[in-house]
Amino acid sequence: MSTLSNSRYHHGNLRQALLEAALVILAKEGEAGLGLRDLARAVGVSPAAPYRHFDSRAALLEALAVTGFQRFTARMEAVAASEPDNPLAAMGKTYVVFALQNPNLFRLMFSPQLKKAARPGLAMAADAAFDTLRRVVSDSSAEGRIKALSAWAKVHGLAVLLLDGQIAIGAGEDTEALIAEIISSL
Amino acid sequence: MSTLSNSRYHHGNLRQALLEAALVILAKEGEAGLGLRDLARAVGVSPAAPYRHFDSRAALLEALAVTGFQRFTARMEAVAASEPDNPLAAMGKTYVVFALQNPNLFRLMFSPQLKKAARPGLAMAADAAFDTLRRVVSDSSAEGRIKALSAWAKVHGLAVLLLDGQIAIGAGEDTEALIAEIISSL
Structure with a gap:
């Protein structure tokens, strides 16, 4: 071109x-x-x-990760609003599906190479995603934080295990149905 | 030398x-x-x-991952046997602590580069770890599999989020206590 x-x-x-x-x-x-x-x-x-x-390639990667978190948060907020009966399960499924649909972006967003402590804009975008989860899970108490971390660990672990090909999916098994079953125990 | x-x-x-x-x-x-x-x-x-x-560097990496899974499984079996009242919480904590104590080995064991489908020895070692969890969680029914996958997703997610520095740990906060609190909701 x-x-x-x-x-x-x-x-x-x-x-x-x-x-x-x-x-x-x-x-x-x-x-x-x-x-x-x-x-x-x-x-x-x-x-x-x-x-x-x-300024640099690192700045571009950071901006991409921020964009990823913004879209991710917007999608989770939209699905939580559209399914008021069980927003947590709906958000969990959205989390995992986002990861499977955007594997490279998801890995970049959670890359240990992009240290959030040194990047306030990225930390803020990531915190906004966690806050969305926390508002749905519980209040802002210490107990609420544990519940939100617990839900986050579960959906993040499921996303990573599926992305990395660690969970054996049977021939003909429906991955989305399996995700929904695992998430529904949230 | x-x-x-x-x-x-x-x-x-x-x-x-x-x-x-x-x-x-x-x-x-x-x-x-x-x-x-x-x-x-x-x-x-x-x-x-x-x-x-x-034969090759890949064969060495596979043997290391197998050794990692064997030690990991042995540790989880030992702790499950020693804490019969709540073996699942004990195993969950052991899972996360193993990851934090052996970050490079843990990443290698779950590396998507080491495709388990093409490595029967590695797949068997990984399956043995999952079977240990499954025996503690439930029977071998389809429902038992979902419960075991759910518990696995949670402890794996917690391990990965901590390893990758994604969970903000407050100054002076006790990481092991936080892990125990999150795991106890299993």
């Missing part, structure tokens, strides 16, 4: 275009395929243009 | 010596530090000697 003029992107639009293109590359090729120069080529801007929005 | 005569190892002893040395290297340096030649040097045998026991 030829490098088009950067002027087709208004300020802000280029950042969004870069993030969208990066999400596509991440989904197809994994984190290893993501470089700022390749991204510039994919979006059709000069090699230097992405640096106006992302 | 100078290369000693291979004759100091009887058949079988060398394999065991290589595995023990590899476990130490894995714990200290992670998987990246493990090569068959480095291992030969660490044990003090000729560079070719490890190949009599392990």
Whole structure:
């Protein structure tokens, strides 16, 4: 693809275009395929243009993880609102399905390489996801925190075990039904 | 270290010596530090000697994961037997503590790179760990499987979230006490 003029992107639009293109590359090729120069080529801007929005590859990965958490939280909030009878089970299933549908993004969001302690924006986006769970599970007491951590551990573990191919799924077995059965014991 | 005569190892002893040395290297340096030649040097045998026991680096990693599962299962069986009143909580805590004490070994045991479907020995060792959990949780019915998967998902998720630094531990908070509280809701 030829490098088009950067002027087709208004300020802000280029950042969004870069993030969208990066999400596509991440989904197809994994984190290893993501470089700022390749991204510039994919979006059709000069090699230097992405640096106006992302200082480094690490900054791009952080922005992708933040975007991932925002979409993840929005999806969990929407499903909790739409299933008021059992919001916890609905959120749990959404958590696991999100991971299976977006494996590379999910791994990036929870990558130990992206240290949340050193990245306030990422920590805030991750906390918002946990707060959504906590509001549904219980109040803000210490006991409520334990309950929310317990529910989180279960859905996260199920997502990771399925992503990593650790749970033996029988031939013809319906993975979504299995997820629903395991989650329903929340 | 100078290369000693291979004759100091009887058949079988060398394999065991290589595995023990590899476990130490894995714990200290992670998987990246493990090569068959480095291992030969660490044990003090000729560079070719490890190949009599392990065809390849992948075979060594598989043997380490099998050893990990055997020790993990033995520890869980011992703790379940010693705490008959609440074997599930005891096993759950042991699961998470094993992961935190042996992070690199735990990651290797559950690595998606070591495909269990293609490695019957590894699949058998992993199944033995799951069977230990399943015997404690319930019978061998379909419902028992769901209960066991549910308990597994929870302890695995807690282990992974703690290993990856995703759960915010307050200053002065006791991690083992937190684990026990979360597990006790099993």
